[in-house]
Amino acid sequence: MGDAVEFGRRPFLVERPAPETGDALRVCPGASLEHTFDRSDPALDHDLMPSWGPVLEVWEGHAAAGDLRRAGSSGGAASALALFAIEQGGMAGVLHTAARKGAPHLNETVYSTTRADLLANTGSRYAPASPCDSLGLIETAPAPSVFIGKPCDVAAAQRARRLRPALDEKLGLTIAFFCAGAPSTRGTLELLRRVGVEDPASLKSLRYRGDGWPGMWTAVWTDSAGEERTARLSYAESWDFLQRYRQWRCYICPDHTGEFADIAVGDPWYRPIEDGEPGKSLIVARTPRGRDFLHRAAAAGYITLETKDASLLPRSQPNLLATRGGLWGRLVALRLLGAPTPRYIGFPMFRVWLRRLGLKQKTQSIAGTTKRIGRKRLRRRVDVREDDHTRSAAA
Structure with a gap:
């Protein structure tokens, strides 16, 4: 792993890399993520479950x-x-x-x-x-x-x-x-x-x-x-x-x-x-x-x-709940405009988007992402390079 100063930590090929197995992509939560816990478990807090x-x-x-x-x-x-x-x-x-x-x-x-x-x-x-x-x-x-x-x-x-x-x-x-x-x-x-x-x-x-x-x-x-x-x-x-x-x-x-x-x-x-x-x-x-x-x-x-x-959880982190709701709109915009879109299963995002966000927030979640797709060139492959100063710092 190396540091790309504009993007964060990213994997870079080394000399004589091991044969690819695809395991890294299979476990990457940025590509897909699925909840598999037992939702019928009576010990779980069913009021918090949809959002948290x-x-x-x-x-x-x-x-x-x-x-x-x-x-x-x-x-x-x-x-x-x-x-x-x-x-x-x-x-x-x-x-x-x-x-x-x-x-x-x-x-x-x-x-x-x-x-x-x-x-x-x-x-x-x-x-x-x-x-x-x-x-x-x-x-x-x-x-x-x-x-x-x-x-x-x-x-x-x-x-x-x-x-x-x-x-x-x-x-x-x-x-x-x-x-x-x-x-x-x-x-x-x-x-x-x-x-x-x-x-x-x-x-x-x-x-x-x-x-x-x-x-x-x-x-x-x-x-x-x-x-x-x-x-x-x-x-x-x-x-x-x-x-x-x-x-x-x-x-x-x-x-x-x-x-x-x-x-x-x-x-x-x-x-x-x-x-x-x-x-x-x-x-x-x-x-x-x-x-x-x-x-x-x-x-x-x-x-x-x-x-x-x-109740301490939703009272302490209302901004994170709003972020969860806005995600549904962002994913919709990505799909509509043909940008790479992660696959999430078991996250009831639409319900949070519909019930928790106001009209302005709903609009921003889609329109704001539409602008970012163009500004960040999210439909194009990006050449990510390891930063020289971080590489030398690790040496």
């Missing part, structure tokens, strides 16, 4: 450990669950994403096996990441492992396990974090330039969130005079800028809340956040495995579960 996928329980809580809670992006729930997994849950490690060593504006996949590893790699990364590129580490681990990623990453890992028996055996738990879209590397580079970082090689560290809730976007670099400098932006300021660089795939994604994960985590935005408030997590148990694991972690003192309330 399988839901067993919804909690507001946070990591019990103060350092994990502060360092994490939204209460540290994912980090706390991962820590329980490797210390008491019988897991060998955690496959997830971290800032790339030597190039913190980029990401890399890491396999953490200790508390120190997890603490060093906390915080959201609003930049391209591809944790599925290292699923082999899970297959060769001495015991099952945890996989943490974006909803699309988890969906791909779940599909890959059907084709790879070793992965199916060793994939012990999947955790997804809510995602409104992944900005390209271009977004980060432009934001760095805006605060005075002309050369990303001068960066010493870059955090998008964490160290408080929701945390600050913080860049630390060495200027041309050799002095260390720091720039900070609020979460709202940084995301308002970065979200303009989201890749097209994210605009036509049906799952922003980790519907294929055992556990999904996000921000409980159902109320205003006070300055200095300790982080809170919205935690969604989606499978029996995830629900049982969550309660075991709470009983062991790794995570604090405060409020159980299914």
Whole structure:
């Protein structure tokens, strides 16, 4: 996998590539995605199911450990669950994403096996990441492992396990974090330039969130005079800028809340956040495995579960529900104009589009996509090239 600065992480051919099997395309959620869970299961929340996928329980809580809670992006729930997994849950490690060593504006996949590893790699990364590129580490681990990623990453890992028996055996738990879209590397580079970082090689560290809730976007670099400098932006300021660089795939994604994960985590935005408030997590148990694991972690003192309330999910993420509704209109526009269109099964998008969106939003979902098809040349094949500066940073 390599980084195409305008598009995100993409696969590139290497010398003497292995024979093609088609497996990568078969598991790619950008090409197709299907829900296969049992919709008649009485344990599932049938009120939430049409818009939010399988839901067993919804909690507001946070990591019990103060350092994990502060360092994490939204209460540290994912980090706390991962820590329980490797210390008491019988897991060998955690496959997830971290800032790339030597190039913190980029990401890399890491396999953490200790508390120190997890603490060093906390915080959201609003930049391209591809944790599925290292699923082999899970297959060769001495015991099952945890996989943490974006909803699309988890969906791909779940599909890959059907084709790879070793992965199916060793994939012990999947955790997804809510995602409104992944900005390209271009977004980060432009934001760095805006605060005075002309050369990303001068960066010493870059955090998008964490160290408080929701945390600050913080860049630390060495200027041309050799002095260390720091720039900070609020979460709202940084995301308002970065979200303009989201890749097209994210605009036509049906799952922003980790519907294929055992556990999904996000921000409980159902109320205003006070300055200095300790982080809170919205935690969604989606499978029996995830629900049982969550309660075991709470009983062991790794995570604090405060409020159980299914309404927290739609109240906290109304924008993601609107995004789900708009998807139906976008797919219609793609099909009508002959642009490549993914195939989604088991996502009742039309119902959400019809009932949840106003007339203006309905119109925008189709008309806006029609404009993007022309502006982004979505009916043409694109020559995607790996960016030179990201390749050299990885060397």
